[in-house]
Amino acid sequence: MSAALVQVRDLKMHFPIYAGLFRRQVGSVKAVDGVSFDIMAGETLGLVGESGCGKSTCGRAVLRLYDITGGSITIDGREIGHVPQSALMGMRPTMQMVFQDPQASLNPRMTVAAIIGEPLDEHTDWSKAQKLDRIYELMDQVGLNRQFAHRYPHAFSGGQRQRIGIARALALKPKFIVCDEPIAALDVSIQAQVVNLLETLQDELGLTYLFISHDLSMVRHIADRVAVMYLGQVVELAPREALYHNPLHPYTQALLSAVPEPDPARAQTPQSRIILRGDVPSPADPPKGCNFCTRCPQVMARCKTEAPIFREVTPGRFVACHLYETVN
Incomplete structure (x- = not known):
């Protein structure tokens, strides 16, 4: 496997909340809260999740469009997590962004x-x-x-x-490009053309992508590995086919069960659709313990008090869930 071009460790992006007559800080919105991943040179990492989970904020923070709250970001061998914005000028040619709209x-x-x-x-x-x-x-x-x-x-x-x-x-x-939902604002008939263009450019120029999207079908087409975010945290990271054929985290299972099946023959077969109850908690006040415990159909008592550790459960597969903590 090629070396990691991008290394993100325990990335945090908290936005302060001010209130009162003297505008004192009374809390913070934990848009990204302890995210870690690597992107190998020449590969595409898909970042998926529902709206508001922190995908776009994570992408912008990786490129240091924001001053991050915590963690480290290493791109092409250089740590840029806490470098002053004025000193990042020389790194900008290496890392670029394609915006959503x-x-x-x-x-x-x-x-x-x-x-x-x-x-x-x-x-x-x-x-x-x-x-x-x-x-x-x-x-x-x-x-x-x-x-x-x-x-x-x-x-x-x-x-x-x-x-x-x-x-x-x-x-x-550049060597590394963050594609922040580059097809979300386009007609369906045009989306495939843009994605095919990105793939062609990657083959010709050896580009490395972080492809952010809520379109799970398109991510399956373009990504080599997929990271799933929920409420500011990555809950599962795995090779594309392994994740789509056998999702481990309960949230990933629910997310993939909502993807429509285009083949009528398959659509007629019984399929267990996982319906999540309740609303997504506020990133300003996440639950104690696991962020997904308020909606998880497999919740246990310890989930409500103890946050799971994001760990490798099988080679190349990472999950943050108490269900897999006994797996070596």
């Missing part, structure tokens, strides 16, 4: 050439001709017509705007 992430007052070329303006001293050649090269890579280089974002469809965002992320030849 292409309309919101592109400046409407800038042309496509200016948007794609902005990283080159910040990080290189190339001539105008060199930058334009690189911009045209990037537009070719993502399937955009060079003749559209001086048009504005409003003239493009959602899929084309996302291709502009991908081209911008590739401008400095």
Whole structure:
């Protein structure tokens, strides 16, 4: 197996809550609370979970778009978890991001050439001709017509705007890209095109992805390994096929049971759908013990008082659940 390009250990991202006349801190929202994982060079790690579980916050924290509360982040051999933002400038070419909403992430007052070329303006001293050649090269890579280089974002469809965002992320030849739900704002007919483009670019350029999504079917298509988040914590991490064929954590089992079956022959067979009762607790006031204990169909007494340890239960499979603590 290739070496880990990205190593995240006990990552925490807490947002303070202020109240009262003097705006004193009275608590914190634990958006990410002790997340650990590795991403090997050249692989895609899928990060899934329901809305509000902390997926996007985790992705942004890994790239240090936020100043993290705790933990360590190592990318390409350099620890960046607590490096000042001003000192991260030299690392930005190595790590980039594709945002969820292409309309919101592109400046409407800038042309496509200016948007794609902005990283080159910040990080290189190339001539105008060199930058334009690189911009045209990037537009070719993502399937955009060079003749559209001086048009504005409003003239493009959602899929084309996302291709502009991908081209911008590739401008400095990064090694690691966080894809924050890159297909969520696109029509279903366009989603497959964008995912296929990301796979092609990965093969050609040797990219490493953290692919964040709530679309379990698409994650199964693109990811090599999958991490499942619930209420700010990773509850299970496993190779793709192992996780989809035999989920271990009760939350993963419930999540996968909700995926529709497109094959009518299989859909007619009896399938036990796991219905979770109750609402997701607030990340500002998570339950004592296991975060999932208030909704878990297999809850035990110790789950309500003792937090499970995220551990390797079989080679390559990690689970945070008391049900598997006797497994070696």
